[in-house]
Amino acid sequence: MKRPRPAPSLRLQLSLWLLLPLMGLLAFDAWLTYERAMSAAHIAFDRTLEASLRAMREGISLREGRLDVDVPNLALELFDDQAGPHIYYRIRDEDGATVTGYDDLPMPAEAPLRLYRTVFYDTVFREQPLRMAAQPLPVHDVGSAHTRLVWVLVGETIEPRQLVARDILIGSLLQELMLVTLALGIVWLGVRRGLRPLNRLSDTVARRGTQLDPIEQKDLPAEMKPLVQALNQYMDRLHGMVQARKRFFADAAHQLKTPLAIIQAQSELALRERDGERVREHMRLLHGTVRHASKGVQQLLSLSRLEPDAGYVPTLRPLRLDTLAQGVALDWAPVARGSDVDLGFEQEGPVAVAGQAELLQELTGNLIDNAIRYAGRGAVVTVRVALDGGVPRLQVIDNGPGIAPAERDAVFGRFYRGERGQAVDGTGLGLSIVREISRLHGATVVLGDTPGGGLTVSVCFDAPEAGTAG
Known part of the structure; x- marks a missing residue:
């Protein structure tokens, strides 16, 4: 070995x-x-x-x-x-x-x-x-x-x-060797004394255990301050990651606590029933609860991966935003028909952006999902992609009840659903995911009113560089 x-x-x-x-x-x-x-x-x-x-x-x-x-x-x-x-x-x-x-x-x-x-x-x-x-x-x-x-x-x-x-050289060399030996001894003692602050820093870090508080820079030599600053920055990032994991576990517990209790109750009721039709009804409700819990877990995992403390960096490549959004709208068309919602798509010429296709598909899907859920039956939802003033813009427009201006900042928080959202089956995480994906792409999300009533969600990207093609 x-x-x-x-x-x-x-x-x-x-x-x-x-x-x-x-x-x-x-x-x-x-x-x-x-x-x-x-x-x-x-x-x-x-x-x-x-x-x-x-x-x-x-x-x-x-x-x-x-x-x-x-x-x-x-x-x-x-x-x-x-x-x-x-x-x-x-x-x-x-x-x-x-x-x-x-x-x-x-x-x-x-x-x-x-x-x-x-x-x-x-x-x-x-x-x-x-x-x-x-x-x-x-x-x-x-x-x-x-x-x-x-x-x-x-x-x-x-x-x-x-x-x-x-003879002169030998005498001079003996004298200089003696001086060099003394100088090395002095240097050795000086280096040993000069490294004491580094040893104290090592002992300080070793005694901290799991603490992630910044290390004090008081009485440190100037040469060691960049090292301590780098350590503090690293611990700050590590603290953010730990807090993100804690938030994820807390959110998961919050999100799964009620569905798991409902699943347990519904499964117990199904086991007690002898009538096959009633058992099927309980299983249908059970299936809906499991689907709701599964979607909540998926959104929690996605949000945990995208938030700033996770350190995730997307791979941005030139792509056609209009083509991507049209494909997502087609995928959601059956869901819209099942909810009696008229889902349409509009575009004004080709629109190119730099982005990661999977994340932008998730962003568009969450916006369409929210519009279908909260606009209500009989609503009209339009996905629009345009180049307004040289700025690529993705919009999801509905004619539903909309969101009051006082709530438009709060709806981006986790699990916030507002008064009208309580009656709708949802997790309250969709817009949080939209905001994080927009941040990773350098885009901004704006909530506005639809002319005639409703909500318009606009995602504005940076202007594309010259020569970018889809």
């Missing part, structure tokens, strides 16, 4: 993110320190090179047109403590001929412009890196007043310089 990976430690991650850049900075500083040490070593050792070159210069003379060279011991003893035998020199005349020393010891790439001026340069001689000093100087023959130009070159291997630079 594969073991679960341990949870990553925020403290360890913060420490690593600080340690890795510090190590990179330490490496970069080590390179800079070594370069500075080599530069300092060059300055110090170049003085020795120049002193040796001057000592050698004292041993050069011109006699009867011939160069004599006597390299003094002092010129070589200057290097005994540093380089031992790794010393190279060369004295050459102005024609390039070597008077003494190593013939292939390289000259500087750029010759100095002034006499007696020493030029220092790096080169490789016999596969060894050398630090060289070169100086041009005139040599005078006192007897003949003749003067010749002579080059004096002295070089040494750079091991002594590297040793000095390495």
